[in-house]
Amino acid sequence: MKRFLVGSLAVVGALSILFVGALVGLLFLGASNKPGVPGQVVLELELDERLVEYVPEDSLASAFGPERLTVRDVVDALERAGGDERVKGLVVKVSGTPGSTAVVQELRDAVKAFRATGKKAVAYADTFGEGDNSTGGYYLASAFDEVYVQPSGELSVTGIALETPFARDAFAKLGVKPRMSKRQEYKAAVNTYTEQTYTAPHREETERFLTSLFGQMVKGIAEGRKLSEEQARAAMDAAPLRAQEALEAKLVDGLLYRDEVYAKVKEAAGGKAELLYLEKYLERAGRPNRTGAQTVALIYGAGEIARGKSGSSPMSGDVTMGSDTVAAAFRKAVEDPQVKAIVFRVDSPGGSYVASDTVSREVKRAREKGKPVIVTMGSYAASGGYFVAMDADKIVAQPGTLTGSIGVFNGKMVTADFWEKLGVNWEPLGVGKNATMYSSDLEFTPEQHAKNEAFLDQVYADFTSKAAAGRRMPVEKLQEVAKGRVWTGEDAKERGLVDELGGFPVALKLAKEAAKLEGPVRVEVFPRKKGAAEVLSELLGEKQGDNSDDEAAAGARVTAPWQPVLEQTRALYRLGTQLGVVGEQRRQVLSAPVPEPTW
Known part of the structure; x- marks a missing residue:
């Protein structure tokens, strides 16, 4: 009996070692068969949702759906691609505003740095807004070499707005009394509860904040599209614009469908370049700044x-x-x-x-x-x-x-x-x-x-x-x-x-x-x-x-x-x-x- 137990344990141990060895072998085999970056690629990115700032390294969010793309992912991928001879260009579909003004500016900087390496970046959209504001999406697109929109699309680049709720009277009707204090007069966090409209300081800071953002967008669009700031502002004041009107205002370079845009991009890249999603490229090529001794x-x-x-x-x-x-x-x-x-x-x-x-x-x-x-x-x-x-x-x-x-x-x-x-x-x-x-x-x-x-x-x-x-x-x-x-x-x-x-x-x-x-x-x-x-x-x-x-x-x-x-x-x-x-x-x-x- 004792010999049988010892033998059984030995068999179990051997099988365990074989299982672990096989698992390790499969992992190595999977790693060796992992696809690389083709010899000639055009990077492709679809911006159809807001980018996140940070996904914790140990987050299980990906178990509930695709892992969210971060701002740094895009910035790092474009930096890596700028110095990669295999990458011939970039095409981005802009389906909305990918984030705050600061996020869009971070992406604009990355696109401009990519272009500075001599590589072409093209943005397109079926429409920049359809009954809604898409100034942020177009502000991003204006940093690219070329911008295209579908013939049936429009440019709803109407500017920037903000609505602030004030509920003092509603709280009074409910019998809720805000007893809030602040330091100092511009601290507007409590105004929703204590006021029924903007105070003078609150209005002043909000109007200045929006004015500053709008000025930044006008300047960026003007520079990107080689227009004067007066021309860019006039075009935005005339929006929403039909696609043909946007073309006449020099806000876009052509009225093309997706297949036509992709054909132009591939032709410009030499005709043999393959498409590769930007996130897949980052996964395969690796991030920049990974080899330094310090x-x-x-x-x-x-x-x-x-x-x-x-x-x-x-x-x-x-x-x-x-x-x-x-x-x-x-x-x-x-x-x-x-x-x-x-x-x-x-x-x-x-x-x-x-x-x-x-x-x-x-x-x-x-x-x-x-x-x-x-x-x-x-x-x-x-x-x-x-x-x-x-x-x-x-x-x-x-x-x-x-x-x-x-x-x-x-x-x-x-x-x-x-x-x-x-x-x-x-x-x-x-x-x-x-x-x-x-x-x-x-x-x-x-x-x-x-x-x-x-x-x-x-x-x-x-x-x-x-x-x-x-x-x-x-x-x-x-x-x-x-x-x-x-x-x-x-x-x-x-x-x-x-x-x-x-x-x-x-x-x-x-x-x-x-x-x-x-x-x-x-x-x-x-x-x-x-x-x-x-x-x-x-x-x-x-x-x-x-x-x-x-x-x-x-x-x-x-x-x-x-x-x-x-x-x-x-x-x-x-x-x-x-x-x-x-x-x-x-x-x-x-x-x-x-x-x-x-x-």
């Missing part, structure tokens, strides 16, 4: 800022900037002797004051340890998003990046009258003089109101003094451009809040200069990428890492497959808290409303 760390700070670990939803793709995760990534980058500089990509409307301060501390510590930090801003770096950026060696933003909002708000919604209308009586009890201070059923007492106001004064003073120190300017000068006001990146640069205009390539160049690096460098994302086994074990609740730094830096918290229903429930609850009708009040003190213009 490393520049790339750390993402994307999404609403919160205490704790970063989070991501596999269904929506939404991410949260967790202060523990980002702070630990900085510590890991500082400890790595190969890392000579850090590029910090910030794309956030803000959030928690405490979490923002945690990240800001690590930015300062990295610089103290001799690792330069260069911030590159995405669509927005506002309020807490600016707080985490302000201590960097240099700040880079796109002209259209929503920047600043150096201010603070806080308070609560008093809902006792609302519940009374429904016949519900919430009766708070507390032990401690201020135990019920943030109860939604009670007004602030005069003393509690004074405490809340003092807290706002303290946070605003801390924000402005640290921003002044980080930007190396007198506090009085900083306070003039603070006051909770949002700026475009272009206006922020004029006021000293931003150092350079541009995107990833500009930030990397500045990082190399700051660290005195020459030649190629390796860009590595921190925190490190986790393997499938680690992701799975996290889903099952197993802790990763030998210590708190390892665990926190391990990356974004991944939501298990059964979590979407819970997330939807939580979303409804959050909506209720924002309306002030359920739960404890949310206290995001360093947050800015993110305007979503139609363009």
Whole structure:
């Protein structure tokens, strides 16, 4: 019997070894058979949805559909393709606006850099808008060598607009009383709840923000289409334009269908070039900046800022900037002797004051340890998003990046009258003089109101003094451009809040200069990428890492497959808290409303 058991175990062990060996062999065989990049290719990209800023390396979002293309994916692919002799050209179908003004500007910069290598880039659309605004899509297309639209299409390049809801009277009818305070007059985050129209400062900053963006688009379209700014503005004022009118206005180069565009592109490439999706090219050719002996760390700070670990939803793709995760990534980058500089990509409307301060501390510590930090801003770096950026060696933003909002708000919604209308009586009890201070059923007492106001004064003073120190300017000068006001990146640069205009390539160049690096460098994302086994074990609740730094830096918290229903429930609850009708009040003190213009 004993011999039989030993023999059985030996057989099982041998079979296990054979299975593992076969699996490894299949993996190697699959890798060896992986298709490469053809000898002559034209890269093809379909922009039919908004690009995302960041997909955590360990995200399971791809399990619920195709992996989302990021801004950096497109920028890196075009940079790699610019120096690749196999790539003969680029054709992009623009089916809408791929993102914010800043995102479009990042893509425009990448297209222009690709063209500067002597390669042709062509954009086409069946229509730039059909009963809706497509100024953003056309703004991108105008950076290409040639632009084509289907004969039945149109150019709805009507400009940029913004609608802001104001619900003070609605809250009054519901019996909900906003008790919100802010620092200072331009901090518009609470105006939806406390006003019925724009205040003078709110209108001023919004009109200036839109005017700046529109001016940038007019200038870009004029340059791309070799028109005067007056001609470009006149064409936009005349829109929507039928395809023939757009051709006569020199906004497009021809009225062609897809097959005709592709035939021209292939002919220009020599006739033998194959089409290859840009994302497939990136997968096969690899990213640029991967071979240097010295490393520049790339750390993402994307999404609403919160205490704790970063989070991501596999269904929506939404991410949260967790202060523990980002702070630990900085510590890991500082400890790595190969890392000579850090590029910090910030794309956030803000959030928690405490979490923002945690990240800001690590930015300062990295610089103290001799690792330069260069911030590159995405669509927005506002309020807490600016707080985490302000201590960097240099700040880079796109002209259209929503920047600043150096201010603070806080308070609560008093809902006792609302519940009374429904016949519900919430009766708070507390032990401690201020135990019920943030109860939604009670007004602030005069003393509690004074405490809340003092807290706002303290946070605003801390924000402005640290921003002044980080930007190396007198506090009085900083306070003039603070006051909770949002700026475009272009206006922020004029006021000293931003150092350079541009995107990833500009930030990397500045990082190399700051660290005195020459030649190629390796860009590595921190925190490190986790393997499938680690992701799975996290889903099952197993802790990763030998210590708190390892665990926190391990990356974004991944939501298990059964979590979407819970997330939807939580979303409804959050909506209720924002309306002030359920739960404890949310206290995001360093947050800015993110305007979503139609363009």
